[in-house]
Amino acid sequence: MFIAGLFGCLITTSGLAACVAEFSGTSNKAGNAAGVFFIFLYLAFQGTLCDTTMYLYVSEIFPTEIRPIGMGFSLFGQFTSTIILLQTAPIGINNVGWKYYLVIIVWCIFFIPIVYLYFPETARLSLEEIGARFGDDVAVHITDASESQRKELDDFLSKIDVVHSDTPRGETLSVVDVSPEEK
Template sequence: MGTFGSQTSTYNRLVTIFVAVGSMTYGYCSSIISSTIGQPGWFTYFNLPQEGEPGYASITTPAISTANGVFSAGGAVGTLFIMWSCDYFGRKLNIQLGAFFSMFGGALQGGSNSLKMFQAGRFVCGLGIGILVTVCPMYLSEMSSAFRRGWLVGHHAIFLVFGYMLAGWVGYACYFAENKIGTFGWRFPLCLQCLPPLVLLLGSPWLPRSPRWLISKGKHEEAKLVLERLRRSPDDPNNLVAKEEYFQTAEQIRLEGERLSAYGNVWNAVLKKKSYRKRMAIGFLTQWGAEFGGPLIIIFPTEIRPIGMGFSLFGQFAATLILLQTAPMGFDNVGWKYYLVIICWSAFFIPVIYFFFPETARLTLEEIAQNFGEEVAVHLTDATDEEKARLERDLEKRPDSVPQSNSSKDNETEAV
């Protein structure tokens, strides 16, 4: 007998590792600029005064701030774009879009022959990163089982930090390039940022589509097949775990659709529904606070997940834009005291998180709604043995059942 919430397959783990390459792309692309602006050849090529030379504060500092700022601005645009595109096109296609823009932006930076071209590349790369950093953890969460979600979605952070580390070591190694004032020392690290998104883009056609997105679009048969591959186990020959998860997800999406119809559309629901506003505030403050000092996808129900994730990550890039645009000037003017901004914000968020953020561990994405005061269509992780046995008997009798309210969507044309 399979174990609901804990069961996962080798296929699920391989998909997780591969999609986390998008997270590594974010880590590398967002941090490689720090070693680039330390390369003497970069200053020389763009005719920028180096530290200690006349004009550094008035010419170079604004150029560095702009390079950081336009990357964050591109990221903010990407997060706003995905609020619409992630539901319309699906998670998989947005992973492909993010990979393409990240790769194209990296190529512009690595091949730039002017500062304007370099800054344009930073913006385009930021656009791709804004998409990837939103959709990759969302996708990972929707592919994970309840009791393994922390470990599987945690690959987002693992690969992200690996990207940071890789950027640091590559930049350090290139600092010792034979020609200090040549272009290899800064062009090679920037060109290397094209490799992870290229790998992601080339392998993405073989990725499965999110079962929750498929169910929301009426693609029930494909959703069942995906869940069976993700939850397959020798201990569960009848795929009961996959059937239970499908049934719970379909019923919850049906229930959420009924609630949503009372508001007219998803944007009205986000603005008018108290529990949704609470989710948006928690998501935004989490990312704002994290940037000033991967949990977002689990607090948002399916119908507002793209909007909530996009809005929350917009908080991250808004905070990044403020910090990176002001940091060079702040350190020039007040030195170490600029760190007090970070300390104060970090202290502020400790009680906010403790008192206002709900626990989400060991619950399915559908069951988390109860921590925001909403109804859950089907309980599984906290169901009694008798309730579980009754549900399993019911599912074995009708393995191909589809919630009635969604069955009419099966023949709809998918928007991809």
């Protein structure tokens, strides 16, 4: 999603820069309308594919115990870059005109390969699978375990003292803490 959003922002910003360069200050209604179209299309790409992905991706890639810290740093970076862009845009557009859009175009061109190469895909993965892609130790899910992993788990469980009790559906089993001395 993020790469599609960056491509969309790249294309729409390029179209907007071309429209502003060619039709700014003219009475060409079609050219000016195309510029407005590119602004709204940019907002659609940025808002739906880039902005939302920043929140979702960061919350997925950080382990639970440091997720709030990771989200905090991400939001700090996002808001800092937004403030810088929004404070410099009026000055840049006033001084260099349509060429200021080249900053956004270059930014998109710069980040597309970075996202492609260094941001692992997390679509349709559980948080545990995402954690494994980032090198976390993850407990084996029995439904996803291979036959050798199941056999290893069965062997391990048969070696420890585990009490198993079948309970009728809907009832709970009380767990009694048994200290090692009582065994």
